Amino acid sequence: MYIRATGNISPQESFGHGPLLETPVDHRGNRLNCIEPDYKEFIDVKLIRRMSRIIKMGVAAASECLREATLKNPDAIVTGTAYGCLEDTGIFLGRMVEQQETLLAPTAFIQSTHNTIGAQIALQLQCNNYNNAFVHRGFSFESALLDAMLLLKEGDAQHVLVGAIDEITNASHAILTRMGLYRHDNTASLHLLTTPQKGTVAGEGAAFFVLANAASATDYARLDALHTFYKPAGKEAIEKEIGRFLLNTGVGLNDIDLIIDGRNGDARHDATFNELEAGLFKDIPSAGFKHLCGEYPTASAFALWLATRIIKDEQIPAVLNVAKQPAALKKILVYNNHLNSHHSLLLVSAC
Amino acid sequence: MSAPVFIAGTGAISAIGHSTAACLAALKNEAAGIGEMRYLDSVHRDELPVAEVKLSNEELSLLSGLAPGISRTAELGTIAAKEALENAGIGDVAQWRTGFISANSVGGMDKTENFYKAFLPDPTKGRLRDVVNHECGAVTEIVADQLGIKDYITTISTACSSSANSIFFGARLIRNNILDVVVAGGADALTKFTLNGFNTLMILDSEYCKPFDENRKGLNLGEGAGYVVLVSEKVAATLKENPSVKLSGYCNANDAYHQTASSPDGTGSYLAMSGALKRAGLQPADIGYINLHGTGTQNNDIAEGTAIKRLFDPRFPMMSSTKTFTGHTLGACGGIEAVFSIMALNNGIVYPNLRLETPMAALPFTPETKLVTGVDIKHVLSNSFGFGGNCSSLIFSKV
DSSP, X not given: OEEEEEEXXXXXXXXXXXXXXXXXXXXXXXXXXXXXXXXXGTSOHHHHHHSOHHXXXXXXXXXXXXXXXXXXXXXXXXXXXXXXXXXXXXXXXXXXXXXXXOSOOSHHHHTTSTTHHHHHHHHHHTOOSEEEEEOOGGXXXXXXXXXXXXXXXXXXXXXXXXXXXXXXXXXXXXXXXXXXXXXXXXXXXXXXXXXXXXXXXXXXXEEEEEEESXXXXXXXXXXXXXXXXXXXXXXXXXXXXXXXXXXHHTOOGGXXXXXXXXXXXXXXXXXXXXXXXXXXXXXXXXXXXHHHHOBOTTTHHHHHHHHHHHXXXXXXXXXXXXXXXXXOOSEEEEEEEETXXXXXXXXXXXX | OOOOEEEEEEEEEBTTBSSHHHHHHHHHTTOOOOBSOXXXXXXXXXXXXXXXXXXXXXXXXHHHOOOTTSOHHHHHHHHHHHHHHHHHTOOOGGGSOEEEEEEOSSTTHHHXXXXXXXXXXXXXXXXXXXXXXXXXXXXXXXXXXXXXXXXXXXXXXXXXXXXXXXXXXXXXXXXXXXXXXXXXXXXXXXXXXXXHHHHHTTOBOSSOOOTTBTTOOOBOBBOEEEEEEEEOHHHHTTSSSOOOEEEEEEEEEEOOSOSSSOOTTOHHHHHHHHHHXXXXXXXXXXXXEEEOOOOOOHHHHHHHXXXXXXXXXXXXXXXXXXXXXXXXXXXXXXXXXXXXHHHHHHHTOBOOOTTOOSBOTTOSOOOOXXXXXXXXXXXXXXXXXXXXXXXXXXXXXXX
């Protein structure tokens, strides 16, 4: 599978294919909001007013991605979102509770369904093709990606638009903070991974990709393989899954030039990564990415974008703090783990 | 890639019964499950009939084995998925690469609604245990953990076509040799969020719904769960009973017309049905029964009917909407109606489309109004169309 194009709205200056993280944005506090583009270029002004932030981010990221691929009508549109359209859900729910189920307007409800973004993209493109939405926590993006890869493999599609979208709202941030996910200090986000303590910072993003089954001159990278595993029993189980993944893909550990891992600065969460870094991954340069985008269930989509750009640029941006620069950048392994229960592996290679 | 995918078991819970067998008996007896709201605590109690599962949360907790206080959607899902797995007679799921692909529309919203009452005026209030399973995927994982399934778990949410898509995706994971056994389907409990949402769209009938009737006024919401156990040929060969039904066709298309309304000519519906036929290698004349999406709204029934006319004219298979029994169960309907479609094949019967008085003038066909028995049906087409233009059709065939 070939990664033909990308479109990524994130808490960094990632949109629009500029230099890769040359001027990283250092956020303060436990909430990393996306840097949003001017939507007028991508969405009808009348629609912009009606759409919530996550819908705008999703539609714009997808549009930018299709534009880069010069693709008008993908053979499939597949999205992943763990939380869905939280803002619209919260608006409708809030009014319903406050107004005791009376005098409600439909707009927020209509836009609250989890397939809204994929549907809006299809609507904008007038695309009648395959359209699916995965909503499974830390596997939402990975499931969408698997669906996309299978569609290409089955021969039912030549080009698939696949992406992930999640947003932070005031309500979700308040609830997840109460659940103990986030730090309470004024953390500088770029130092998140070097100051391990209790809690991480919230993130969000909209990252889309065009996957193609045939190579072209303008591909970023190859997506070789994907594997997910759920609630592994411990370190041995994790190492077994990683070992089996590499075996199945015919890749040895020493073939891997860089590991992008899902550490998030929460000491409890990062223990797994530290153990692997000291053990199985000992001789491989590695870098985290969540100091750039924060922690959220579909953060692996940001990691795939990052791996894709690094392969294309053949350069690791300084903000990743990789101590030992690899001699070549031909293969990157992305290992993410959301809340220690949802683990995923992605193998990205140079074309 | 075209390896067969067999149905080894089914499980269902809906307003007309708490098991596959109970649902079948009600379908045969024309016993609809729609009625006055008893369990959902809504101000619309006296105006809007609904199709509730006739058990309280406490009773569901006893039946599902889940701790009380958990989302009703997880309870419904656990009951139906456990039935499906037991019915399949597979034994220990750990001997195979087993997946659980579920679907729902609003996750644990039934509990989030309670949480919001306290949370809204004061964000430090509200019991976190009422919101911890808000995510669609959280509900799926409660059920997966009950089933002991770990190898592959995911959730699909494409509004009313959600669980048709989960069955479809499960079958593809088997065909691609990623999994051997998949429990696939979906669950949704009634919530105030959904009831009020549909109410603002003014598509709820204040009387019992009348799908495919000229004078239809809207849909009745329902709740439930439906799952099938999909198995590969290799697994099927180890079972005591040879599976009698396979999933032979499926297709997903998008109407790309409007966020909530279907196009007048039913473009998405047509593409889904014709694509499923193509996948199965069948002609329209091979279909013996269509389990209609048939919600009872003006818009759905004319769009679906027009697409059927375009595809099947002049020879129409028997048809009916079992939503006349179960109401519209949203994220669960593709799963529940898959179970009903499989039972139609196994029993040689077609269910009645209840309360149909005046056939739609614009359509050259009329769904069955009485139970039809003793028919040799070889292929059933099951339609699930939803918000966002998401349209999916499945075809179940006799082996």
